[in-house]
Amino acid sequence: MPSTSFESRIPRYLRVYDLVKGRIETGEFEVGHYLPPEPELERIFNVSRTTVRKAVEMLAKEGFVYIKQGKGTQVLDFRATQHLQYITSFSETLREKGLTVKHTQLRVVRAVPPESIAEQLKVGTDSEVLRVSRVTYASGKPIALIANYLLPELFPGIEKRIAGMSSLYSFLESEYDVRIDAATDYITARGASEEEASQLHIAVGQPLLVVRRVTHSGGRPIEVAVLRIDADRYEYCVNTKERPPRRKL
Amino acid sequence: MPSTSFESRIPRYLRVYDLVKGRIETGEFEVGHYLPPEPELERIFNVSRTTVRKAVEMLAKEGFVYIKQGKGTQVLDFRATQHLQYITSFSETLREKGLTVKHTQLRVVRAVPPESIAEQLKVGTDSEVLRVSRVTYASGKPIALIANYLLPELFPGIEKRIAGMSSLYSFLESEYDVRIDAATDYITARGASEEEASQLHIAVGQPLLVVRRVTHSGGRPIEVAVLRIDADRYEYCVNTKERPPRRKL
DNA sequence: AAGTGGTCTAGACCACGAA
DNA sequence: TCGTGGTCTAGACCACTTA
Numbered sequence: 001m002p003s004t005s006f007e008s009r010i011p012r013y014l015r016v017y018d019l020v021k022g023r024i025e026t027g028e029f030e031v032g033h034y035l036p037p038e039p040e041l042e043r044i045f046n047v048s049r050t051t052v053r054k055a056v057e058m059l060a061k062e063g064f065v066y067i068k069q070g071k072g073t074q075v076l077d078f079r080a081t082q083h084l085q086y087i088t089s090f091s092e093t094l095r096e097k098g099l100t101v102k103h104t105q106l107r108v109v110r111a112v113p114p115e116s117i118a119e120q121l122k123v124g125t126d127s128e129v130l131r132v133s134r135v136t137y138a139s140g141k142p143i144a145l146i147a148n149y150l151l152p153e154l155f156p157g158i159e160k161r162i163a164g165m166s167s168l169y170s171f172l173e174s175e176y177d178v179r180i181d182a183a184t185d186y187i188t189a190r191g192a193s194e195e196e197a198s199q200l201h202i203a204v205g206q207p208l209l210v211v212r213r214v215t216h217s218g219g220r221p222i223e224v225a226v227l228r229i230d231a232d233r234y235e236y237c238v239n240t241k242e243r244p245p246r247r248k249l
Numbered sequence: 250m251p252s253t254s255f256e257s258r259i260p261r262y263l264r265v266y267d268l269v270k271g272r273i274e275t276g277e278f279e280v281g282h283y284l285p286p287e288p289e290l291e292r293i294f295n296v297s298r299t300t301v302r303k304a305v306e307m308l309a310k311e312g313f314v315y316i317k318q319g320k321g322t323q324v325l326d327f328r329a330t331q332h333l334q335y336i337t338s339f340s341e342t343l344r345e346k347g348l349t350v351k352h353t354q355l356r357v358v359r360a361v362p363p364e365s366i367a368e369q370l371k372v373g374t375d376s377e378v379l380r381v382s383r384v385t386y387a388s389g390k391p392i393a394l395i396a397n398y399l400l401p402e403l404f405p406g407i408e409k410r411i412a413g414m415s416s417l418y419s420f421l422e423s424e425y426d427v428r429i430d431a432a433t434d435y436i437t438a439r440g441a442s443e444e445e446a447s448q449l450h451i452a453v454g455q456p457l458l459v460v461r462r463v464t465h466s467g468g469r470p471i472e473v474a475v476l477r478i479d480a481d482r483y484e485y486c487v488n489t490k491e492r493p494p495r496r497k498l
Numbered sequence: 499a500a501g502t503g504g505t506c507t508a509g510a511c512c513a514c515g516a517a
Numbered sequence: 518t519c520g521t522g523g524t525c526t527a528g529a530c531c532a533c534t535t536a
Contacts, residue, residue, distance in 0.1 A: 191456055207457075318514050318523065
């Protein structure tokens with residue numbers, strides 16, 4: 001019986017992934033030491049080499065282990081490397097820091113977007129999109145102005161359902177079954193305008209971190225977000241892994 | 250003869266990767282259409298399914314194609330998605346935009362780093378590190394102040410060898426055989442100080458984009474870079490892919 | 499030379515989507 | 518039902534590291 005017999009339909013490589021990760025976290029596989037070699041992992045978990053390797057490669061991609069050809073697979077200090085190497089939302093990041101996040105002045109309107117936004121959403125410059133705007137407060141003080149431009153055909157009836165939403169991305173994922181799988185951030189800075197300054201309770205000219213995020217799902221852009229953040233109170237964090245395939249000649 | 254016969258020792262999946270990517274770029278595999286199914290790719294390139302799949306998965310990870318179970322593998326618009334989803338150096342990014350990049354006032358000194366840097370390099374606050382500093386010019390105008398803090402034991406004799414270096418990362422990779430495999434950027438903004446303003450030829454208080462990058466190799470931090478960039482002239486770009494493994498229950 | 503991870507094959511069965 | 522991608526196996530040989 002080569003495949004899963006009855007217990008579940010979870011792929012075996014995910015089982016192995018979980019089990020190895022678990023043993024790392026409990027210290028059974030010690031930080032700094034090497035994982036058992038692949039042939040032994042095959043025996044331990046009773047799977048083929050391919051399956052072992054897929055699990056270990058996932059762990060490597062997430063920074064739990066470091067694979068060295070000819071030597072072995074070293075267990076890394078997961079507490080140091082375990083940052084968020086994934087797409088995160090602004091609100092989620094703030095909450096992780098222990099801040100209380102609230103959105104005010106939530107507005108949903110249909111509008112013709114600025115040209116730069118239309119271009120990135122790949123819609124005509126005369127077609128309407130949904131514009132969701134709000135002011136975000138962290139622990140009682142305004143910290144950012146957020147505007148999201150969404151493709152209207154993907155989110156029917158969003159105007160009525162958005163009321164109590166606390167994080168736009170998880171809202172979209174759960175309510176509309178879109179799966180966000182890539183995002184590009186363009187980050188710059190400039191001084192606050194008079195209007196921005198008054199909304200954020202800061203001085204005119206004070207540096208704002210301006211983030212333009214293009215979100216992709218299924219290979220096409222579905223949303224552009226523009227965040228104008230009080231730079232004094234926020235630091236943007238990004239993790240990157242790997243370089244392109246190396247050619248050795 | 251199952252393996253490479255003589256032509257080279259490039260893995261077959263990389264060959265397939267290159268060939269498919271090439272056909273996408275020339276339009277032979279059209280944007281929006283589907284790639285030939287895996288069994289046909291096996292025949293086309295005369296490799297096994299595993300090899301085909303490894304190549305296609307790489308293309309998917311880089312955003313060239315989108316794999317849908319049961320349907321096929323769709324070719325995405327690579328011109329829209331092909332940004333740098335990898336670790337890049339500041340200089341490389343500028344050069345890609347067609348700007349001429351020059352470093353001036355290059356200095357290499359041993360010094361005790363600021364506490365925040367020492368902490369991220371995981372060295373004691375009293376131990377010395379290498380500090381490489383320079384002023385970067387893009388097309389004749391100063392655009393950024395860069396300081397790199399390196400672990401000295403990894404780069405012996407760097408003071409003498411660094412003279413004509415144009416990009417620090419490729420210099421380190423080729424000269425010291427370190428392989429950079431992860432980096433974390435912390436991005437914020439603030440107004441330029443008097444000294445910064447004079448070095449960058451901008452007004453005091455003008456917004457600077459401040460990037461602190463921690464570079465990892467082999468699972469441990471090896472370098473911290475601090476970039477202070479004229480925000481008027483630069484936009485930082487970051488790509489993110491994937492969320493953590495989804496469990497469907 | 500021995501042991502580690504890296505590549506590759508041929509073939510099997512499963513899960514999802516569309517007809 | 519059929520064709521697509523998803524998982525998995527058993528076994529082979531290669532490349533790198535260390536002794």
